[in-house]
Amino acid sequence: MVSLSRCPKGSKVRVLELCDDPKCRCRLCSMGLTPGVEAVIRQDGESCRVCVRGDEICLGNGLADQIKVVRV
Amino acid sequence: MTNASQNVSAASAPGKEPGKGSGKDAALSTYTIALAGNPNAGKSTLFNALTGARTHVGNYPGITVEKKVGQVRTSDAVLNVVDLPGTYSLTAYSAEELVARDFLVEERPQAVVDVLNAGSLERNLYLAVQFLELGIPVVLGLNMMDEARKMGMVVDAKRLGELLGCPAVELVARTGTGVRELTAAATRLAKERQGRWKPVEISYGPDLDPVLAEMSAAIMTKSFLSSRYPARWVALKYLENDSQIRELGVQADPVLSAWLEERAAHVAAHLRTTLSTYPEAVIADYRYGFIASVLKGGVVTRDNLGDRLAFSDRLDQVLTHKLLGPVLMLGVLYLVYQITFTVGKVPMEWTQNLFALMAKLVEGALPEGLLRSLLVDGIIAGVGGVMGFVPLVMLIFLLIAFLEDSGYMARIAYMLDRVFRIFGLHGCSVMPFIISGGIAGGCAVPGVMASRTLRSPKERLATILTAPFMTCGAKLPVLILLASVFFPDSQAQVLFGMTLLGWAMALAVAWMLRSSMVRGEATPFVMELPPYRLPTWRGLAIHTWERTWQYMKKAGSMILAVSIVVWAAMTFPGVDEDKAASFEAAKAEIAAKIEAIEAPAAPGTAADSKDEAPALGSEAPAQGEEAATAQAAEPEGLDALKEKLADIEKREAAEGLSASLAGRLGASLEPLTRYAGFDWRTNIALVGGFAAKEVIISTLGTAYSLGKVDKDDAAPLAEMLSAEGLTVAGGLALMVFILLYSPCFPTVVAIGKETGSWKWSVFSMTFNTVFAYGLAVAVFQFGTRLF
Known part of the structure; x- marks a missing residue:
């Protein structure tokens, strides 16, 4: 289990855990990022871009740190 | 004549509408239809296609915050x-x-598209x-069908509608394809359902379903919040930790609400462990599982491997590259700035000339007096000063709309x-900053309004309060003038430095605010x-026009009022009667002389050469000893006379200004502003600048009795300023002060409106002024010692 922000560009991951704030969790879910979903890292790092459920979202401000994933 | 062809009587409904399909029902029924959808789904484009109304469309998530209503007439x-x-x-x-x-639960629209x-x-x-x-x-509008098809997707809208139990219509909102079918479907549904809501139940699995059932049963027996929400929905919201519903719940039935919260907490703990x-x-x-099962039920077939985002991703590899991205972004922003100023200058001059012409016409048509002064110096100068920026503002908005609609703006924010x-x-704070003048020449009014895209109230507030520090288009000419006086060899650098200072101060103050x-x-x-995406011309035109119109409305209403107030403050009470009379006398005397020369009354008597220029001392309105010999002047003398007259008028204006309310205020502030190097005349201009920063130059002109100072030709003012002993340090302090002090009145109003509290308007006026003053004093004191 690693943070989303640690995953290299181009890698495919499965989301395990979202962030702590419930409101923000709802937000991530409504944008397609739910536990169990697969995502592709388009740009790595603290502020990253991920492709999930056919759309691209960007995450910033340590959010990518909080999201825990596993490489597939 | 929207859609006569759309009376398809596919009424699969409980036959409630006997006259259906005739299209000639005497009384047309009226329905409220809400238009909803994800950001970037083309909702606003559809709204425009549906209603023909002008509304903003954006690729920038969540740009529409206001409620917009448009009317569509169908045949029935x-x-x-x-x-x-x-x-x-x-x-x-x-x-x-x-x-x-x-909106949905309170207004209960007959259908949602x-x-x-x-x-x-x-x-x-x-x-x-x-x-x-x-x-x-619900009516589903499947938009961007053309793009989906291009990607090799086949979407069976009918099947989707059947599976979800609601009508689904294929659309290409950009071209208007399918829009008629959509209105027809919405009308039909509204008729059928007659405002009845039928909640659909989705299974949430073995962990949640039993709890949901238990909670809904309790909610149902107590009719808890039932006037607005279905029971199961309320239960779901309790599980989702929904703050608003919980608040409503506590008000409605604290006991039940507490029990529901307890159940939700229990489930959450259980799931956690x-x-x-x-x-x-x-x-x-x-929910996604439910959606997946629907989509797999023959709704979507993909016959290719096309990645919808492949092209975008390739672009993003460059455009949002960690190092290259920011460099390109600066380039793009610089280009926006360049285009705006090189292209925008021309029409800006036209509009400014137009207002100048208007002022001249009014000046010619009206006799001298308060009314003329009000119209020319108050209204035309004030409103014209702002309207002059319309072409520039329009161009900036056009470019910004292009960045937004193309999708690049989202990347800038990222x-x-x-x-x-x-x-x-x-x-997302970047937009308000840029529009406010982050690349010199914007305007804080639309800038503050652009902060609506920010979701978090705290960050939004900090953005609103700091955006006015940017170098807006009204501060720019003032700064240019001062730079040309005090730093003739490095104007551009100084201006660039001021722009950077604006950014630095905005960020610093934002940081201060956010930590206090x-x-x-x-x-x-x-x-x-x-x-x-490549933006459409139509979309760009609509956005640009909408924002420009907002700006113009502000200039038309608010700035008109402020112009009048400022004019009054700078006109009344005016010089006392004795002085006024003596000025009048002096003017009348010279006017008489001029008239005498100009009138070809005594052609032969141009002999006595009288020296016509006794320096205009303080005793200017002296005795009329020369009155009798007026006709003696040569043509050169005539010029001298005219100059003298103009001089008296300028002196009169200066005296009037210093005696006015604004003048007295300026004088009373001098003991304080001395530390920053400003004298009372500068103070008046700065007070006037509160109405609109453009006013500063013209007021300085009046205060230094130079008559009207032209923005483009301010050389005399420049000379006067340095001649009057304003030092380099003083000039720099003045520039800093003008950059940072209280936002202009229209901005202050916008701040009040956007934050929903006049408290913040007052705050921005006082805080910014005090802050600017402190900095100006520091600059002046240090500068004086250094230079």
């Missing part, structure tokens, strides 16, 4: 279409979501499912978020990056 009904803000969900995450949700991006159905149906759960009649997940995630998961975070701001008065957690940054 009138639809009032309400444009809801773009949302991904109906949680309480953002103001937009709450607005959308509250949910616009979906057909290329991204899985994500877009997430919102649709929530509408179905709420029970409101057994599955290490959260209720909201389970709920979302089952890239800048890292930097802005440090100062307690948000990636506007403290609060930073909102996490999650944003959809829409694929790059």
Whole structure:
């Protein structure tokens, strides 16, 4: 289990855990990022871009740190 | 004559409408239809296509915050279409979501048209499912069908509609394809359902279903919140930790609410320990599961491997590259700046000339006096000063609309978020800053309004309060003038330095605010990056016009009022009667002389050469000893006379100004502003600048009795300023002060409106002025010692 922000560009991951704030969790879910979903890292790092459920979202401000994933 | 052909009587409904299909029912029924959808699904484009109304469309998530209503007439009904803000969900995450949700449950529209991006159905149906759960009649509009087809997707709209139990219509909102069918379907549904809501139940699995059933039963027996929401929906919201519903619940029935919260907490704990997940995630998961099962039921077939985002991704590899991205972004912003100023200069001159011409016409048509002064110096100068910027503002908005609609603006926010975070701001703060003059020449009024895209109230407030520090188009000419006086050899560098100072101060103050008065957690940054698209001309035109119109309306109303007030403050009470009389006398005397010369009355007597220029001392309105010999002047003498007259007029204006309310204020402030190097005349100009910064130059001109000073030709003022002993340090202090002190009145009003509290208007006036004063004093004191 690693943070989303640690995953290299181009890698495919499965989301395990979202962030702590419930409101923000709802937000991530409504944008397609739910536990169990697969995502592709388009740009790595603290502020990253991920492709999930056919759309691209960007995450910033340590959010990518909080999201825990596993490489597939 | 919208859609006569659309009376398809496919009424599969309980036959409630006997006269259906004739299209000639005497009384047209009126229905309210809400237009909802994800940001970037083309909702606003559809709204325009539907109603023909002008509304803003954006690729920038969540740009529509205001409620917009448009009317559509079909052959058998009138639809009032309400444009809801773009949302991904109906949680309480953002103001937009709450607005959308509250509208639905409070106004209970007869139907919701949910616009979906057909290329991204899985994500877009997430919102649709929530509408179905709420029970409101839904029509699905599958937008961007052309793009979906190009990607090799085959979407069976009919099948989708059957599976979800609601009509689904294929659309290409950009071209208007399918729009008639959509209105027909919405009308039909509204008729059929007659406002009845039918909540759809979705299974949430073995962990949640029993609890949901238990909670809904309790809610039902107590009719808890039932006037607005279905029972199961309320139960779900309790599980999702929805703050708004919980508040409503506590008000309605504290006991039941407490029990529900306890149940929700219990479930959450259970999920946490057994599955290490959260209720909201389970709920979302089952919703997506439901959507997946629907889509697999023959709705979507993909016959290619096309990645909808492949092209965008390739562009983004360069455009949002970690190093190259920011460099390119600066280039783009610089280009926006360059285009605006090189292209915008020409029409700007036209409009300014137009107002100058208008002033001349009025001057010629009216006799001298208060009315003329009010019209020329107050209204035309004030409103014209702002209207003169319309072409520039329009061009900036056009370019910004291009950046937004193309999808690049979202990338700018994404890239800048890292930097802005440090100062307690948000990636989306960049737009308000840029529009306010982050690349010199914007305007803080639309800038402050652009902060609506920010979701978190704290970051939004900090943005609103700091955006006015930027070098707006009104400060720019003043700064240019001062730079040309004090730094003739390095004007450009000084101006660039001022722009940077604006940014630095905005960020610094934002940081100060966010760690003191506007403290609060930073909102996490999650944003959809829409694929790059070529904007349509129509879309660009609509956006540009909408924003420009907003700006013009402000100039027309608010600035008109302020111009009048400022004019009055600078005119009344005016010089006392004795002085006025003596000025009049002096003017009359010289006028008489001029008249005498100009009138070809005594052609032969141009002999006595009288010296006509006794220096205009303080005793100017002296005895009329020369009156009798007026006709003696040579043509040169005539010029001298005219000059003298003009001189007296300028002196009169200066005296009048110093005696006016504004003048007295300026003088009374001098003991304080001396430390920053400003004398009373500068003070008057600065006070006037509160109305609109453009006023500063013209007021300085009047105060230094130079008559009207032209923005483009301010050389005399420049000479006068340095001649009057304003030092380099003083000039620099003045520039700093002008850059940072109180926002102009229209901006202050905008701040009040956008923050919803006049407290912040007052704050920005006082804080910025004090802050600017402190800095100006520092610059002046240091500067004087250094130079």
